[in-house]
Amino acid sequence: MKRxxxxxxxxxxxxxxxxxxxxxLSTEAGSLAVHDAGVNPKEIKALFIGNMSAGRFVSQEHLSxxxxxxxxxxxxxxxxxxxxxxxxxxxxxQAYMSILSGQHDIVVAAGAEKMTDMRGESASAxxxxxxxxxxxxxxxxxxxxxxxxxxxxxxxxxxTTREQLALVSVNNHRNGALNEKAQFPFEIxxxxxxxxxxxxxxxxxxxxxxxxxxAAAVILASEEAAKKFDNHNPIWIEGSGQASxxxxxxxxxxxxxxxxxxxxxxxxxxxxxxxxxxxxIAEVHDCFSINEILAIEDLGFCRKGEGGSFVEQGRIARxxxxxxxxTGGLKSIGHPVGATGVRQIADLVKQLRGDYGSLQVRxxxxxxxxxxxxxxxxxxxxxxxxxx
Amino acid sequence: MKRxxxxxxxxxxxxxxxxxxxxxLSTEAGSLAVHDAGVNPKEIKALFIGNMSAGRFVSQEHLSxxxxxxxxxxxxxxxxxxxxxxxxxxxxxQAYMSILSGQHDIVVAAGAEKMTDMRGESASAxxxxxxxxxxxxxxxxxxxxxxxxxxxxxxxxxxTTREQLALVSVNNHRNGALNEKAQFPFEIxxxxxxxxxxxxxxxxxxxxxxxxxxAAAVILASEEAAKKFDNHNPIWIEGSGQASxxxxxxxxxxxxxxxxxxxxxxxxxxxxxxxxxxxxIAEVHDCFSINEILAIEDLGFCRKGEGGSFVEQGRIARxxxxxxxxTGGLKSIGHPVGATGVRQIADLVKQLRGDYGSLQVRxxxxxxxxxxxxxxxxxxxxxxxxxx
Numbered sequence: 001m002k003r004x005x006x007x008x009x010x011x012x013x014x015x016x017x018x019x020x021x022x023x024x025l026s027t028e029a030g031s032l033a034v035h036d037a038g039v040n041p042k043e044i045k046a047l048f049i050g051n052m053s054a055g056r057f058v059s060q061e062h063l064s065x066x067x068x069x070x071x072x073x074x075x076x077x078x079x080x081x082x083x084x085x086x087x088x089x090x091x092x093x094q095a096y097m098s099i100l101s102g103q104h105d106i107v108v109a110a111g112a113e114k115m116t117d118m119r120g121e122s123a124s125a126x127x128x129x130x131x132x133x134x135x136x137x138x139x140x141x142x143x144x145x146x147x148x149x150x151x152x153x154x155x156x157x158x159x160t161t162r163e164q165l166a167l168v169s170v171n172n173h174r175n176g177a178l179n180e181k182a183q184f185p186f187e188i189x190x191x192x193x194x195x196x197x198x199x200x201x202x203x204x205x206x207x208x209x210x211x212x213x214x215a216a217a218v219i220l221a222s223e224e225a226a227k228k229f230d231n232h233n234p235i236w237i238e239g240s241g242q243a244s245x246x247x248x249x250x251x252x253x254x255x256x257x258x259x260x261x262x263x264x265x266x267x268x269x270x271x272x273x274x275x276x277x278x279x280x281i282a283e284v285h286d287c288f289s290i291n292e293i294l295a296i297e298d299l300g301f302c303r304k305g306e307g308g309s310f311v312e313q314g315r316i317a318r319x320x321x322x323x324x325x326x327t328g329g330l331k332s333i334g335h336p337v338g339a340t341g342v343r344q345i346a347d348l349v350k351q352l353r354g355d356y357g358s359l360q361v362r363x364x365x366x367x368x369x370x371x372x373x374x375x376x377x378x379x380x381x382x383x384x385x386x387x388x
Numbered sequence: 389m390k391r392x393x394x395x396x397x398x399x400x401x402x403x404x405x406x407x408x409x410x411x412x413l414s415t416e417a418g419s420l421a422v423h424d425a426g427v428n429p430k431e432i433k434a435l436f437i438g439n440m441s442a443g444r445f446v447s448q449e450h451l452s453x454x455x456x457x458x459x460x461x462x463x464x465x466x467x468x469x470x471x472x473x474x475x476x477x478x479x480x481x482q483a484y485m486s487i488l489s490g491q492h493d494i495v496v497a498a499g500a501e502k503m504t505d506m507r508g509e510s511a512s513a514x515x516x517x518x519x520x521x522x523x524x525x526x527x528x529x530x531x532x533x534x535x536x537x538x539x540x541x542x543x544x545x546x547x548t549t550r551e552q553l554a555l556v557s558v559n560n561h562r563n564g565a566l567n568e569k570a571q572f573p574f575e576i577x578x579x580x581x582x583x584x585x586x587x588x589x590x591x592x593x594x595x596x597x598x599x600x601x602x603a604a605a606v607i608l609a610s611e612e613a614a615k616k617f618d619n620h621n622p623i624w625i626e627g628s629g630q631a632s633x634x635x636x637x638x639x640x641x642x643x644x645x646x647x648x649x650x651x652x653x654x655x656x657x658x659x660x661x662x663x664x665x666x667x668x669i670a671e672v673h674d675c676f677s678i679n680e681i682l683a684i685e686d687l688g689f690c691r692k693g694e695g696g697s698f699v700e701q702g703r704i705a706r707x708x709x710x711x712x713x714x715t716g717g718l719k720s721i722g723h724p725v726g727a728t729g730v731r732q733i734a735d736l737v738k739q740l741r742g743d744y745g746s747l748q749v750r751x752x753x754x755x756x757x758x759x760x761x762x763x764x765x766x767x768x769x770x771x772x773x774x775x776x
Contacts, residue, residue, distance in 0.1 A: 062761060062766070244466045247454050
């Protein structure tokens with residue numbers, strides 16, 4: 001199979017951006033990626049952008065052509081992909097497949113979301129469109145409520161503790177404290193998590209990723225095209241997997257594992273010819289603390305039910321055996337829902353290049369990203385690797 | 389390059405479906421396509437669905453996994469694509485590229501929209517999210533208003549007449565009168581068009597495609613996989629092109645041509661090794677009558693400015709030299725915005741199979757579909773061909 005590389009990355013600061021619009025953020029991230037790659041924008045042949053709900057957040061659908069226009073890339077094909085919080089991992093995957101297909105050789109994949117400009121409804125209400133409207137949203141459930149149910153099930157079945165959950169947030173904030181792009185770049189303590197306001201029992205405020213504005217973009221190139229660019233070592237896409245599950249929790253076969261994650265990572269491992277032991281670092285989808293524990297288990301980093309103690313033993317720390325969310329995760333960096341998938345890829349690329357400054361995990365050569373949509377109805381896994 | 393075929397098609401009736409939900413419609417179209425292909429659902433490896441704005445129409449994003457679940461296709465990858473009214477041509481194109489990429493061999497591409505369940509705002513307001521929010525929608529423009537501006541420009545520059553515009557709708561209704569899936573399956577006269585209520589000068593009610601609920605789906609297969617299915621002759625995808633332009637009309641280089649259409653069809657013609665003379669029939673995007681005239685010109689069926697007389701001379705009629713919208717077009721069939729692109733493909737496939745009953749255009753072997761998003765900011769062209 002042909003090889004495809006990531007040759008450029010860009011990310012805005014994740015924050016509440018009161019002075020920047022969705023189009024400003026998208027263009028900023030794209031420009032940074034173009035500059036990082038050293039590519040002439042005229043060489044970019046297609047654009048893929050992940051966005052969950054700009055139609056509701058800022059009354060703007062059709063973001064694909066808008067982003068191409070604002071970035072000076074007309075008349076290239078521009079495609080928006082959406083699968084809730086996994087939207088931009090999907091955009092990245094379509095970008096990857098478009099190069100494998102031979103239709104394009106250099107493309108940009110981006111993700112963007114502007115969540116703080118809501119009028120007339122709350123961001124939480126808009127986000128609930130990612131759950132099952134007829135069976136969940138219309139009944140008054142919220143996402144933290146859905147994840148609280150998953151948390152209760154995991155605690156009951158495996159004895160996962162409230163402290164272990166808190167340690168997920170503590171770990172991610174410890175890393176994010178060093179990340180200048182993070183919305184909340186500071187450390188937190190286990191006590192702070194345990195004393196933060198209850199949102200949906202047992203999840204507290206500091207178990208939850210925030211409402212965020214931001215964008216990220218990466219430039220992908222075919223092996224042949226990548227040779228022309230020497231700003232950085234190319235980082236290769238070794239595996240790509242995507243899978244689906246029911247939107248509604250009541251239809252799931254299991255509440256203590258995410259079957260979509262398991263199916264997606266199986267495909268990605270097979271394609272990469274690797275297993276979990278080959279992964280040096282991982283970016284996983286900690287929209288709520290429980291989801292990082294589920295991810296660690298379902299990706300095969302530890303056995304099912306042992307995610308809580310895996311975290312407690314410090315094995316996900318930057319100097320642990322399996323560093324997870326080494327740049328802060330959704331919790332500390334922030335979670336502009338449609339941007340997170342590509343932000344994860346950009347962070348992995350920076351780690352695998354080996355030039356992440358104080359955030360660098362030494363010797364990391366193979367990284368995995370898991371982006372999850374909704375309460376687990378979409379999972380997208382990518383495995384990246386540096387030759388260098 | 390590898391060849392990809394369409395081996396199955398399905399479409400719901402396009403209508404106001406007060407007793408069917410978005411998930412009902414999606415599943416119905418998908419089931420029809422699966423049955424038509426004679427494929428075992430277990431052989432389908434991925435789903436791509438076009439939808440413009442279910443988030444606003446029915447408060448449901450994340451339609452991709454929902455459709456996969458409702459169709460019994462879990463855990464396959466499921467991806468929603470959006471570019472306003474061109475959403476499902478994009479889904480079809482991603483499906484096509486996913487097979488070319490070697491990631492999948494049999495996939496389903498669908499489109500669905502449920503537009504009649506709006507609460508709290510009009511469908512027209514939701515549709516305006518496909519235009520430029522900052523420069524157009526927020527100023528009170530509507531889509532018929534935007535297309536009225538394009539119409540005025542065309543009339544002024546080329547002398548296109550009100551009667552020529554009306555004849556677009558007359559032609560499409562003449563064809564649609566024979567289409568049992570059409571929302572408005574009856575003929576109309578030029579007098580009826582000219583006396584229908586003014587919506588945005590010079591466009592009248594019968595120049596405008598309607599608000600519609602509906603879904604369509606097609607099954608795509610690699611050449612090798614297509615050989616296993618003998619329900620029908622496979623219909624081959626010979627060319628695929630997509631291009632973008634600015635959302636806002638004021639940024640366009642021209643108001644009398646759609647540069648995105650010209651760029652998209654150039655790519656598709658080159659890939660297919662054909663020009664407009666090789667096309668036997670075309671499905672084009674007549675959201676408003678002017679857009680069919682623009683399409684005829686920009687696709688190269690006649691010279692720029694001569695679209696009006698081309699229509700007037702009956703050359704787009706079913707027995708004309710270049711039959712256009714032979715099954716009714718958006719005007720007569722209806723326009724569930726996210727479904728139209730795949731509906732066009734399904735109709736072309738039926739024509740190219742040669743089994744469309746009273747709608748059949750005899751001897752049609754090569755067909756072109758043009759799906760347009762917004763006021764022309766996205767254009768997607770596919771060229772299909774029958775070997776038989």
